[in-house]
Amino acid sequence: MRIIIAGAGDVGKHLAKLLAYENQDIVVIDLNQERLRQLGSQLDVSTIRGNSTSFRVLRDANVADADLLIAVTESEEVNLATAMIAKQLGARRTVARISNEEYLMSKETLDLRKIGIDELISPESLAAREIRRLLRIAAVTDTFEFDQGLLSLIGITVDANSPLMNHSLAETSTRFNPKNNFVTVAILRDGNTIIPRGDTQLRPNDHVYFIAQPDGIDWVLELTGKKKIEIKNIMILGGSKAAYHTARKLSSNYNVKVIERDRDKCFELADQLPKSLIINGDGRDVDILEEEGLGNMDAFLALTGDSETNIISCLVAKDKGVKKTIALVENIDYIHLSQNIGVDTMINKKLIAANFIFRYIRKGDVVSITGIHGVEAEILEYEVNNNCRIAHKQLKELDFPKDAIIGGVVRHGKGEIAMGNFRFEPQDRVVVLSKKESLSEVEKFFK
Amino acid sequence: MRINWKVLFNILGLLLVFNGGFMLLCLPVSLFYEHSAWGAVLSAAGVSFLVGGATWLLTRRQENKELRSKDGYLVVTLGWLLMSFFGSLPYVFSGAIPTYPDAFFEAISGYTTTGATILTDIEALPKDILFWRSLTQWIGGMGIIVLAVAILPILGIGGMQLFVAEAPGVTPDKLKPRIRDTAKRLWIIYIGLTLLETVLLMFGGMDLYDAINHGLTTMATGGFSPKNASIAFYDSAYLQYVMIIFMFLAGTSFSLTYFAYKGAFDKVWQNEEFRYYLFSVLIIILITTIGIYLVSDVGLEQSFRDAAFQVVSVISTTGYITADYTSWAPLLTVIFFLLMFIGGSAGSTAGGVKIVRHVVLLKNSILEMKRQVHPSAIIPVRMNGKAVTQDITFNVLAFFIIYITIFATGSMLMASIGVDFMTAIGAVATSLGNIGPGLGTVGPVDNFAGIPDAGKWLLSFLMLLGRLELFTVLILLTPYFWNRNV
Numbered sequence: 001m002r003i004i005i006a007g008a009g010d011v012g013k014h015l016a017k018l019l020a021y022e023n024q025d026i027v028v029i030d031l032n033q034e035r036l037r038q039l040g041s042q043l044d045v046s047t048i049r050g051n052s053t054s055f056r057v058l059r060d061a062n063v064a065d066a067d068l069l070i071a072v073t074e075s076e077e078v079n080l081a082t083a084m085i086a087k088q089l090g091a092r093r094t095v096a097r098i099s100n101e102e103y104l105m106s107k108e109t110l111d112l113r114k115i116g117i118d119e120l121i122s123p124e125s126l127a128a129r130e131i132r133r134l135l136r137i138a139a140v141t142d143t144f145e146f147d148q149g150l151l152s153l154i155g156i157t158v159d160a161n162s163p164l165m166n167h168s169l170a171e172t173s174t175r176f177n178p179k180n181n182f183v184t185v186a187i188l189r190d191g192n193t194i195i196p197r198g199d200t201q202l203r204p205n206d207h208v209y210f211i212a213q214p215d216g217i218d219w220v221l222e223l224t225g226k227k228k229i230e231i232k233n234i235m236i237l238g239g240s241k242a243a244y245h246t247a248r249k250l251s252s253n254y255n256v257k258v259i260e261r262d263r264d265k266c267f268e269l270a271d272q273l274p275k276s277l278i279i280n281g282d283g284r285d286v287d288i289l290e291e292e293g294l295g296n297m298d299a300f301l302a303l304t305g306d307s308e309t310n311i312i313s314c315l316v317a318k319d320k321g322v323k324k325t326i327a328l329v330e331n332i333d334y335i336h337l338s339q340n341i342g343v344d345t346m347i348n349k350k351l352i353a354a355n356f357i358f359r360y361i362r363k364g365d366v367v368s369i370t371g372i373h374g375v376e377a378e379i380l381e382y383e384v385n386n387n388c389r390i391a392h393k394q395l396k397e398l399d400f401p402k403d404a405i406i407g408g409v410v411r412h413g414k415g416e417i418a419m420g421n422f423r424f425e426p427q428d429r430v431v432v433l434s435k436k437e438s439l440s441e442v443e444k445f446f447k
Numbered sequence: 448m449r450i451n452w453k454v455l456f457n458i459l460g461l462l463l464v465f466n467g468g469f470m471l472l473c474l475p476v477s478l479f480y481e482h483s484a485w486g487a488v489l490s491a492a493g494v495s496f497l498v499g500g501a502t503w504l505l506t507r508r509q510e511n512k513e514l515r516s517k518d519g520y521l522v523v524t525l526g527w528l529l530m531s532f533f534g535s536l537p538y539v540f541s542g543a544i545p546t547y548p549d550a551f552f553e554a555i556s557g558y559t560t561t562g563a564t565i566l567t568d569i570e571a572l573p574k575d576i577l578f579w580r581s582l583t584q585w586i587g588g589m590g591i592i593v594l595a596v597a598i599l600p601i602l603g604i605g606g607m608q609l610f611v612a613e614a615p616g617v618t619p620d621k622l623k624p625r626i627r628d629t630a631k632r633l634w635i636i637y638i639g640l641t642l643l644e645t646v647l648l649m650f651g652g653m654d655l656y657d658a659i660n661h662g663l664t665t666m667a668t669g670g671f672s673p674k675n676a677s678i679a680f681y682d683s684a685y686l687q688y689v690m691i692i693f694m695f696l697a698g699t700s701f702s703l704t705y706f707a708y709k710g711a712f713d714k715v716w717q718n719e720e721f722r723y724y725l726f727s728v729l730i731i732i733l734i735t736t737i738g739i740y741l742v743s744d745v746g747l748e749q750s751f752r753d754a755a756f757q758v759v760s761v762i763s764t765t766g767y768i769t770a771d772y773t774s775w776a777p778l779l780t781v782i783f784f785l786l787m788f789i790g791g792s793a794g795s796t797a798g799g800v801k802i803v804r805h806v807v808l809l810k811n812s813i814l815e816m817k818r819q820v821h822p823s824a825i826i827p828v829r830m831n832g833k834a835v836t837q838d839i840t841f842n843v844l845a846f847f848i849i850y851i852t853i854f855a856t857g858s859m860l861m862a863s864i865g866v867d868f869m870t871a872i873g874a875v876a877t878s879l880g881n882i883g884p885g886l887g888t889v890g891p892v893d894n895f896a897g898i899p900d901a902g903k904w905l906l907s908f909l910m911l912l913g914r915l916e917l918f919t920v921l922i923l924l925t926p927y928f929w930n931r932n933v
Contacts, residue, residue, distance in 0.1 A: 266825040271834035278825045288823065 001025065003361075004066045004091070006052035006082045007073030008035040010332065011097060011123065014354035015070060016045050019361075027061045030073075052082040055089070064090035070357055072097040072121070080117065087116030095119045095357055099241060119360055123353035128245035130352050131326055134345055135231050135250070135299055137217055141207070141345050146381065146431055150415035151408045153185070153211050153379065153431075159225030160204040170198035176223055181216030183417045185209050185407045185433045186375055193376040195403050195435060209375065211407035211431060213415045229323050231298040233257075237283040237313055238304030239265045242328055242349055244272065246301060251275035254299075257292055259283045284309060286316055299324040307331050314343040377435045379407075382446040384428040390445045396420040401441045404434035451515070455522055457506040462526050463499025466533055467492045469586055473537075473575040476656070480574040487541030488575055495533045520928065523594060524920050527911055530590075531555040534583050543576045548900040555907045557583030559914035560591065560796055562670025562766040562883030563874075565896045565903070569675050574656065577673045581660040585641070588667030588796040591914070592633050592701060595794050633701045636708060637796075641666045644693045651686040665690060668697045668796045670766030670883040677768035677891075678756070687752055687769055691759050698763030698791030699724065719831050720803040724792050727802070731786070732758045735779060742776045761786045764798040766883020768891040784886060787876040788850075798881025798913050800850055807835060807843045849917050854879055857909055864901050874898065878906040879913040 001024050005012045008030035016039060019026055026045040029052045030036050036047035050057035052071065063069065069086040071079035076098045083094035096117050103110065103120055112120065133143050142155035158164060164172050169184055187194040188207040194200065202208060210220050234250060236243050239260030247256050247269075256276040260266045263280050270278040281288040283304065294300070300317035302310035307329040314325040326345045329335060335346050384391050390398060395406060395418050409416045410429040416422070424430065434442045470492035477485035535554035538544040544553055549565045556563045557580055566572065572580075645662035649655060657673060664671045674680040678690060696704060703721055706714040715721055735754035740747055753770040760767045761783055772783040790799020810828045818826050827834035854875055861871035866888075873886025874895070884891040895903065912920050922928050 263825070267827060267834065267836070270825045270827045274829060274832070277821060279821065279823050280825050281823045291823075292821070 001067045001361075002062070002065055003027070004029065004058075004061050004063060004069045004086070006030075006069065006071040006079070007097075008032065008039050008047075009072065009074055010330075010348075010350035011072040011353050011357075012070075013039060014332070014351055015072065015357055016043055018354065018358045020044050027066075029057060029061060051078075053078055053085060055085070058082075058086055058089055066091040068093045068095070068361060070095045070097075072353070072357075076100060083118075084116040093118045095121060095360065097121045097123065097353065099124060101125060101245065121353055121357055121360075122245075123349040124241040124245045126352045126356050127242045127328065127347055127349035128249045130347055131246050131301060132249050134326060134347075135234070135254075135324065137221070140217075140221075140226075142209075144379065146408070147410045147413075147415070147429065149214060150410050150413070151211055151213065151431060152217060153209060153407070154217060154220065155188075155207060155209045156220070156224050156226060157205065157207050158202055162202075162223060162225040164202050164223055165204065166201055168199045168201055169196050173198075177219075179216075179219075180417050180419055182210045182212035182220050183405075183407055183419075185211050185405050186377055188375055193435065195377065195405050195433065197402070209433075211417070211433075213408075213417060216417070229298065231324065233293070233297050234299045234301065235259065235289070235292065235294060235297045235317075235322075237289075237300070237302040237310070238328075239269050239278075240303050240305055240328075243301075243303040244269060246303060247273050247276045257297075259289065259292065283313055289313075289316070290320070294322065295320045297322050299326070301326045301328075303328045305330070307334060311341070311343055311346070315341070318342050318344075377403075377433050378439065380432045380434060380439075380442070382430045382432060384424050384426050384430060384446065386426050388446045390424045390430070391426055393424055394420070395422045395424075398445065400445070401434070401438040403438040404432055404442045407431040407433055450518055450521060451509075451511060453506045453509045454511070455518060455525070456502050457509065458522055459525060459529055460499045460502030460504075460506065462530060463495050463533055464503060465499075466530055466586070467495030467499060469582055470495060470537065470579065472582065473579045476578045477573075477575040480656075482573050483575045484537070484541035484543065484573040485575060487539075487543075488537050488579065490540050491533070491536035494536055498533070517928070520919050520922050523915055524911070524923055527555075527558055527590070527915065530586070531558045531907075531911075534558060534579075537576055537579050541573060541576050543572045546900075548903045549896075552895065552903045552907050553580065554583060555910055556883075557581075557669065557671065558587040558590070559881050559910040560584050560587045560667045560669040560764070560798065561878060561881040561910045561914075562664065563878060563885075563889070563906070563910070564671065564883075564894050565898075567894055567896050569673060574673075578656075578660065581663040581669070581671050581673070584667040584669030584671055585663040587914075588669065588697075589634060589637065591667075591796050592637060593630050594915070595701075632705055636701055636704050637666055640693065640696060640704070644689065647689045648686060651681075651683055651689060653681065653686060661690070665693045665765060665767075666697050666796065668694070668763050668765045668791065668798070668881070670760070670764075672767060679769045684748070684752060687756050690767065691752075691755050694759045694763045694765045694767070695728065697765065698759070698795050698797040700792045700794035701796075702794050703792075717831065720792050720806060723806050724802045727789070728759060728762055731762070731782065735782065738779045738782075739775055742779075757783065758786065761882055762789050763791045763795075764880055764882045766877070768884060771891045773886055773890045780886065784873065784876065787880045787882055787885075788854075790880055800847060800880075803830070804843045804846060806830065807840060808847055811840055811844070846917060849921070850879070853909070853912060853917070857905065860905055861902055864899050866898065866902060870898075874902070874906055875909060878909040881910060881913050 003019055003024050004027045005016055006029045008028050012028060016026055016028055020043040027048060028039055028045050029048045029050060031051060033049050036049055039045060040047045048057055048061050063086050069083060069091040071082040073079055079096040079098060083096040087094050094117050098120050099122060101122060104122055104125060140154045140156055144153040163176060184196050186209040187196055212220050231254060233255045236247055236256060236258045239258060243258060247258050250256050251273060257279060258269055258276050259279045259281055260269060261282050266278045266280040279292055283289065294317060300314060300322040302313045304310055310327040310329060314327045317325050325343050326347060327343050329346045329348055332348055332351060335348055406418050408431045409418050432442055470488055473488045474485060477483035477488060531551065531554045534557065535550040538550040538553060544550040552565055641662045644665055645658045648658035648661055660673045672678060678687060699721060703715045703718055732755045735758055736751045739754055740750040756769045757772045773780045788800055790801045791797025793801045793803045807828055814826050814828060828840055857875035858872045861875055862868060869887030870889055874889045877883060877885035888897055889895050
């Protein structure tokens with residue numbers, strides 16, 4: 001596939017990385033020579049310096065043959081214009097990143113397909129969605145949905161007194177998992193990723209990843225000693241766009257308080273968010289947070305533009321007894337710190353956007369990959385066809401690599417957990433978690 | 448600050464020419480009825496044309512055509528005063544109203560669409576003079592539409608920006624090129640409703656002359672009637688119900704009526720002020736109906752009709768009378784007195800404080816409690832789903848405080864010249880609110896003839912103040928307007 005990425009910012013860079021691993025033919029356009037040089041040296045992509053709205057630049061990128069153009073520069077206008085022009089010049093599909101939510105909300109009235117834009121991506125809105133998902137199952141630190149939630153990957157730090165503790169997984173599975181609605185797929189222990197086998201035992205402080213059916217999620221929460229945390233009161237720090245999107249999505253189901261420093265911004269937010277309480281004050285001032293009842297909050301979301309402020313204030317919130325803290329961080333390198341330092345989840349909206357675009361590209365295709373922050377393994381989704389090695393075979397008959405595990409299968413619109421006697425059929429979509437070194441081996445089963 | 452007097456006088460001259468033109472409309476009436484004063488009307492028109500035309504011609508050449516928005520205060524105030532002065536000429540020339548304070552009072556009561564009268568025997572006046580009296584209200588109503596749509600929002604008076612966005616085709620940032628279009632559209636609604644009411648009244652058996660007069664004064668929420676007994680003269684339920692509906696419409700924002708005419712009923716319903724207007728009217732009618740039914744010996748229908756008519760008449764600041772609201776019960780007298788402070792919707796021809804301001808004040812007061820609990824929270828008042836900016840809220844607060852202060856001061860001044868308490872507060876409230884009838888000796892079945900001359904001048908001033916939303920006039924009395932350095 002020939003893909004043009006306009007904009008080598010964080011989203012563009014991350015996308016390029018994801019796609020380049022797949023051996024796609026990628027062209028990155030950016031105005032900044034230095035960014036392009038860095039990208040070109042790290043990845044197998046070709047780069048063009050120039051304005052992506054320029055005909056010449058797009059022609060140089062061979063836009064007429066492009067299967068996909070992704071416009072993810074910092075400027076919304078440039079993105080829209082690039083996508084429109086590229087479509088006119090022959091690109092097959094176009095994706096544009098925007099920040100103005102009006103475009104997203106008026107999808108019915110304004111048909112963007114007509115002017116050549118196939119999909120709109122708003123990192124802020126996606127981040128808000130992710131936050132909402134994390135709050136729905138608040139004990140969980142990471143979630144990832146397959147096929148709109150038919151199967152979910154959830155990450156949890158298991159309590160020391162959980163019944164799952166100190167028994168082999170095979171043992172706990174027969175005792176505690178009669179309905180077979182979840183499976184353990186990875187353990188993060190002291191920074192190392194372990195792909196569990198039947199004889200693996202869980203230890204205190206393990207961060208464990210499960211793949212579960214929708215009804216399995218509650219069961220997992222109970223077993224791991226995480227009562228479902230009831231979230232009712234939420235405090236959001238910062239009045240950023242992401243904060244606005246989040247508050248808007250949450251305010252109909254939760255009591256939302258937004259703390260913002262700038263008075264005019266506060267007024268604007270108060271105008272747009274009738275159901276939320278907007279507080280004018282500096283969120284770094286703990287007194288203000290406490291006066292507004294920080295201790296009574298069920299969740300604290302730090303969504304200012306400053307990563308450090310977000311992380312520190314989450315730690316303060318945690319210290320005051322807030323059950324769930326989420327910090328928005330700009331710096332991707334910070335993300336895997338979260339569990340180590342005590343912030344429940346850190347999210348990066350650009351990473352989320354890149355993953356979303358990636359999944360959009362992959363929609364309907366054979367493979368879908370994603371990574372979990374901090375885990376040295378990839379999640380892949382394969383479709384079984386008639387000729388591949390796995391078809392018509394039971395799981396126990398397969399000699400699956402040690403560093404990979406089959407988590408679940410989506411069959412006929414239903415998520416299933418694959419146990420030993422599960423038989424694979426064509427058209428099954430199989431979710432696999434694999435360490436990098438076993439990737440090629442795993443691939444052979446589905447060829 | 449330098450005022451562009453030349454342009455200002457040019458506009459005023461043009462206004463007088465228009466005023467003279469309207470006077471000529473009385474001539475057909477003069478020709479038709481024996482009892483007329485065509486000489487007076489013609490000479491008043493002549494004077495208006497002469498003065499207005501000369502002023503207009505002399506100031507026609509201007510190097511600087513620009514009129515700053517601040518000049519608007521002066522244009523509007525002077526305009527209303529000049530119109531009232533020239534509008535009083537037919538009364539003076541015909542000798543229909545012998546003393547000048549009375550003539551000016553009657554004229555400004557017309558142009559401000561108040562409807563308070565000093566006439567004891569209205570029907571004794573020449574028909575064309577009475578027609579002119581009704582016409583002054585109608586002209587005043589037209590002026591108010593322009594004022595409400597175009598001028599007050601620009602001047603930002605008393606939170607009138609609130610409803611600007613609701614006016615058809617007007618957006619706050621691109622107001623000027625569309626003022627003419629918007630005013631035109633609203634005028635068409637105004638003229639259309641006037642004609643419709645006239646026709647409907649004629650269906651009910653009213654003669655053409657009376658129907659036109661009432662049509663003109665209803666849509667302006669004026670309340671002048673060519674009959675001594677006002678609407679009580681007509682003992683017809685149909686006529687009274689027609690008038691109730693049209694008074695209610697006249698007190699509704701004309702922009703909303705325009706939307707309704709265009710079929711956009713959802714827009715009407717979404718308008719918060721309209722909902723408050725409708726429901727408060729309904730609730731007060733209900734209470735009043737029960738009150739009348741209990742204390743007087745009239746039937747339920749009559750109680751309801753009297754209640755509805757008087758409530759809508761006072762709340763829309765029209766001031767027609769079918770029953771003496773001070774004669775029922777003390778509670779009802781108090782309710783009607785308080786109703787004088789409500790006023791119709793913004794963007795209508797109604798005067799008074801206006802519903803939208805009351806809603807903002809009320810909401811703000813309730814939210815103040817929430818603000819006490821969350822001292823650093825930003826909790827704006829919301830109208831029509833949008834947050835009202837703080838300066839508008841302050842503006843509305845200031846308006847209300849000034850309104851009450853003027854009411855208090857005016858009442859004291861009236862009392863100081865020997866007017867009794869009830870009459871003083873009633874006369875001041877009704878003048879400031881542009882309603883018409885008051886309490887005591889200026890109650891529904893009486894008139895303002897007995898008020899001392901000084902009192903008439905004061906009330907005339909209050910009518911102008913109330914009509915021009917206080918600030919327009921008051922600002923001219925402050926040094927800030929005349930001296931930029933203060």
